Amino acid sequence: MQAPILCLGPDDRGFPPALEHVTPAPEALWLRGQERWLQAADLVAVVGTRSPTPYGLAQARRFATAIAARGGVVVSGMARGIDQAAHRAALDAGGGTIAVLGSGVDRPWPRDPIAGELAAQGLLLSEYAPGQAPRRHHFPLRNRLISGLARGVLVVEAAYASGSLITARWAVEQGREVWALPGRVDQPMAHGTHRLLREGAILVEHPDELFTGERLDGACAPHESTSTDPIENALIGETATVDELAQRTRRPVDEVLARLAQLELDRRVVRAPGGLYRLAIHGG
Numbered sequence: 001m002q003a004p005i006l007c008l009g010p011d012d013r014g015f016p017p018a019l020e021h022v023t024p025a026p027e028a029l030w031l032r033g034q035e036r037w038l039q040a041a042d043l044v045a046v047v048g049t050r051s052p053t054p055y056g057l058a059q060a061r062r063f064a065t066a067i068a069a070r071g072g073v074v075v076s077g078m079a080r081g082i083d084q085a086a087h088r089a090a091l092d093a094g095g096g097t098i099a100v101l102g103s104g105v106d107r108p109w110p111r112d113p114i115a116g117e118l119a120a121q122g123l124l125l126s127e128y129a130p131g132q133a134p135r136r137h138h139f140p141l142r143n144r145l146i147s148g149l150a151r152g153v154l155v156v157e158a159a160y161a162s163g164s165l166i167t168a169r170w171a172v173e174q175g176r177e178v179w180a181l182p183g184r185v186d187q188p189m190a191h192g193t194h195r196l197l198r199e200g201a202i203l204v205e206h207p208d209e210l211f212t213g214e215r216l217d218g219a220c221a222p223h224e225s226t227s228t229d230p231i232e233n234a235l236i237g238e239t240a241t242v243d244e245l246a247q248r249t250r251r252p253v254d255e256v257l258a259r260l261a262q263l264e265l266d267r268r269v270v271r272a273p274g275g276l277y278r279l280a281i282h283g284g
Contacts, residue, residue, distance in 0.1 A: 003120065004032070005030060006031040009028050010026075010028075014039070015029065016029075016039075016149060018149055018150075019145065019148050022145065022174065023239060026145065027127070028129075029125060030104065030125070030127070031105065031125055032124040033118060033119045033122055034096070034121065037073045038125070040071075040096055042067075042071065043072065043073045043075050043098070043150045044072050044074060044075065045146050045149070045167065045171075046067070046074055046075070046082070046153075046154045047082060047083060047153060047154070047155055047164045047167050048083065048155060048156035048157045048158055049082055049156075049159060049164065049192075050082075051189065052085070052157050053183075053187060055184075056157035056183075057085045059157075059181055060085040061086070061088070062089075062207065063086070063154060064086040064087075064088075064093075065093050066210075067207070067210070068090045068094070068097075069093060073097060074086050074089070074096070074098070075097070075098045075149050075150045076097070076098075076146065077100055077139070077142065078099035078101065078110070078114070078118065078124075080110055087122065091118070096122065096123075098123045098149065099115075101124060101128070102126075102128070102134050102139040102142045103128055103132055104128050104129055104130040104133075105119075105124040105125070106130045106131065107132065109134035125145070126142070127142070137274070140163060140166050141274065143163065143166050143167040143170055144170040144174075147168075147170040147171035148174055150171075150176060151176060151177065152171065152210065153178050154180075154204070154210065155179070155181070157193060158191075158192030158196075159188055159189060159191060160191040161192075166272070168180075169272070169278065173278055173279070178200075179201060179202045179203075179209070180193040180196040180197050180201040180203060181193055181204060181205070182203060229259075229263075230249040231245060231249060231260065231263060231269070232268060235278055235279045239276040239277065239278045240277055241275050241276060242256055245260070245277065267280050268280055
């Protein structure tokens with residue numbers, strides 16, 4: 001028997017307060033599985049590449065097992081590779097785990113037996129209504145919910161340009177911690193985590209470091225700008241389109257586009273999916 005599907009709106013009891021200020025805010029959440037995991041006190045996201053090394057898989061299992069052993073809940077995206085390794089470790093440890101989908105909870109993607117186990121023992125969650133097929137543009141956007149639900153995001157392995165880095169940047173914007181595991185310098189799947197470390201992510205080597213509350217100097221934090229640049233100031237704590245920035249700064253669109261191009265070259269601004277811009281991670 002399949003688990004029933006539950007819908008929560010922002011005004012409903014049980015809607016996670018952590019998502020109330022996520023931008024853009026989800027209009028509703030569709031749930032299938034153990035809703036209690038959504039109310040747990042400690043949610044930690046574990047994400048990474050779909051093409052992990054044996055080292056990456058081992059570390060994903062190691063950290064996720066430790067999170068579950070401490071009563072925490074592992075949040076990830078159910079993608080093959082690091083995500084599924086983290087979900088599997090939490091399930092095997094008898095702990096909680098939440099998979100945030102880019103499709104309806106009745107059409108989880110990828111099609112994999114772990115989806116059934118997550119619906120029975122964990123929780124499938126989506127802002128997309130039942131029946132919605134997976135679409136490419138859904139996945140970068142759903143990453144804001146992965147980071148938004150958690151108090152921090154651990155990136156285990158990632159290529160230099162990776163969806164996991166999008167999750168990390170959402171986390172920074174939302175004021176969450178970002179942790180990254182170091183890897184071999186000649187391993188392409190370490191280039192993304194090394195990039196995050198250069199930009200100020202917290203280097204972790206042991207699961208205990210996720211729980212100590214310690215923070216490295218210059219670690220990832222919400223951007224606190226002393227810039228007099230109106231474009232940067234308009235992006236503090238927010239994402240915005242070119243038209244929105246033009247309206248906020250009262251400048252012509254072509255002038256805003258030109259300035260954004262320069263800020264991108266200077267790595268001060270990042271262009272996100274959906275035509276949105278946000279401040280880059282600082283501290284590296």
